Amino acid sequence: MSAGPYNYEYIFKYIIIGDMGVGKSCLLHQFTDKKFMADCPHTIGVEFGTRIIDVAGQKVKLQIWDTAGQERFRAVTRSYYRGAAGALMVYDITRRSTYNHLSSWLTDTRTLTNPSTVIFLIGNKCDLDSADGSQRDVTYEEAKQFADENGLMFVEASAKTGDNVEEAFLETAKKIYQSIQDGRLDLNAAESGVQHKPPQLGSDFTPNKDPCSC
């Protein structure tokens, strides 16, 4: 039915941030298209993707802004934090430098987003930590500790195999939804990163009387 794609009650805005090459665009593609793009070009500025998900029985449309990690785009990408309901902060478990930069990414996120923005830490490329010949450069434990100390949610994921990719996006949405339920996130506030669509939308729609016959 044509009305299908429009049946959702909320729009959540996400940003994905982190050093260049950590796999931000791959994570987005894995989440929206369920595909791994092995030779994904560097992102120029920002890219945009959407997907409708189910959170506690409600349909939520995620509007995801994938930012470029290259330093030269920092001036552009910093402007996209504004009004994000969720921020996925990504590092590469095989490159310690990308982990070391997390605190600066976190500072940016804290100063440029709302206090209620949910920040989710993702250690990407965990597929490269295979039993034979691991390329791991950052242990799970230290990253977990960093996340705990800073009140972040955390998983290790792989955009290649799809491991934990759904979880990261969905858990973030759940947390945002909880914030709405608890009233911590004010939908009416400007730049909350969440848009509410009235629930009657689509519910009284009668599919059998197709008005498009004209």
Next chain:
Amino acid sequence: MTGITDSESDASSVSKRLNKILETRVENDTNTLEGLKELSVFFKENTLQSRRNLRSKIEKRSLEINADFLSAFQVVKEKLDSVYNDVKAMNESVQIMTTQLHSTKTHTHRLIEQTLKLQSDAKKISMQQQVAEAFIGQFQLSPEQLALLTDSNISQSFFEALDKVHSIHERCRTLMQSGLRTVALDIMEQMSRYQEAGLDKLYRWAQFHCKGIESIEMSNLLTRAMARLQERPVLFKYVVHEYCISRRAVMVQMFIDALTSGGPGGTPKPIEAHSTDSKRYVGDMLAWLHQAIPNERENILLLLRDCSKEELSKDIDEALSNITEGVCNPLQVRLETVIQQETSPSNLYSVISLLKFYHNIISSVIPGSVLESVFIEQTSACRKQFFSLLEDIVAKMLQDRVEAPPSNLTPAPGVLHLLALLRQVLSVASVTENRQVDIVKIVASVIDPLLQAVSLSAARLTTTDMAVYLLNCFHQMASTLALYEFTDQRLERLQAQSDAQIDTLTSEQASSLVANLNLGPIYTILQDSSDAPLSQIPGMEPECLDSFFGKLEHFLMMPDMLLLPQINYLQSSNHRLEIQRRANEVISAIYRQLYQRIHDPKNMYSNPSHLMPRSPEQVHELLLGLKEPKKNENTSGIISL
């Protein structure tokens, strides 16, 4: 045997008759028995008398019986007569009835015929009625439906009524094909009228509803209405336009809020809080717009979700263009302010860079929109302002600051300052799209006047000082430009200009060496092609040569000793080394020539190897720090002496 038989047959016939009589049984003759029984009634005594009288008695008795019978029959006859009379009367009545019946019958027959006829008529009529009702059902609206089309409410049933109008209109084609042209046309006209009225009402309703569309709250009635109105492009466009006007106002309000109020509790800060940081201010505004557009697209898709999707994308693009038109003015005013007030060319170029970046995005998201034209205009205004600012700064700097070269011949502070500025601008420009033209122009706007100024200020210096100073400046420029793309031509030109200065300095240095080593006269004589033995030419005597060899020995031990002091001011060690190398090559070449001539017997030196203990190779190695390439008689540099 025969005789016997005859006599036997006569006897048998008699006996037969006898037997018959014998066999006759009175008891079997009922008549006789009856008669005898009767007789016994009155014949009591069997006397002669009585036998004689019997006949008469029987006859008398017969008479009596007949008389009785007669009288009895008389009664019967009378009765019969009366029956006869009754029957006769009945017959007459029946006769009358029959005639009456007959006449009635003829009468009734007509009635029945009439009734039958009426009945069939009635049947026909009721059928016609059914047909008519069905026709009306198929080709007319019910009064309720008609009311739905014209009263002020819109409901689901309204759409059903409108559907019906539509289908009636469609059916009229069939009607027309079946020959009912006039009726069909009449009905079609009527339906068209209803449809117009219905759509007109729908249009007003939808327009009214779009007017107040504050949130994205959209009823299904509205989305259905839009689908209907799609049939009337003009009305459809009006409604979409009305919607756009509302959304436009909402979007402007949200933009202003983001600019002035920021997020909940002031985090993130309002965009205008950073208005002094042009890069951030403009970047935030443009990113905000970029992110607002998908939402507006979402909303309009929602409004038009029931519409047929063909050709809709153009309408959607137009609508988005229309909606985003509202923010154009506030955006433009702010951009203009930034462009006018920004005093740093590199910041200004950052703004250009942002405008170009977002122009690209906007032109793919809402091509041909007013917003896009704002980007085009502002980019060009910003570019203009940028170059004029850059030129002003360069001109001012060159006027005030490009003073006389410092005594150590390093580039004057003004030069360094401008090059730093160039570096800043280029580092921004080098990450901008379509940068080649701009980069070439930026480089030209700084380097061209700078070269001029530098040449002017160097003109007052001595040849050597000037060459050193220019080389230092060129070097500084080249090392600035080398970091960026699209500067190759510029670098080539600088290289050529540098080479000229290097040549100058090489010959200065070589001349200085020749003079300091007292090599001048020797060199002149060497070039002379006189046939006289060299040892006999004045100035070429071994004693004279000794003074040169002594100085040379000294020089070979400390090659830097005779370097012109200005050469040490060269900032590029490459330049320094090249000049030194090439000047030393000159000396090495002269030495080799001298060596060959002195060792030539015809020049009649008594002990050449005592006179010149060092081989040319040794000298070359000492002067140039490397073994002389074999058979390389490169004496370039001598020519300029």
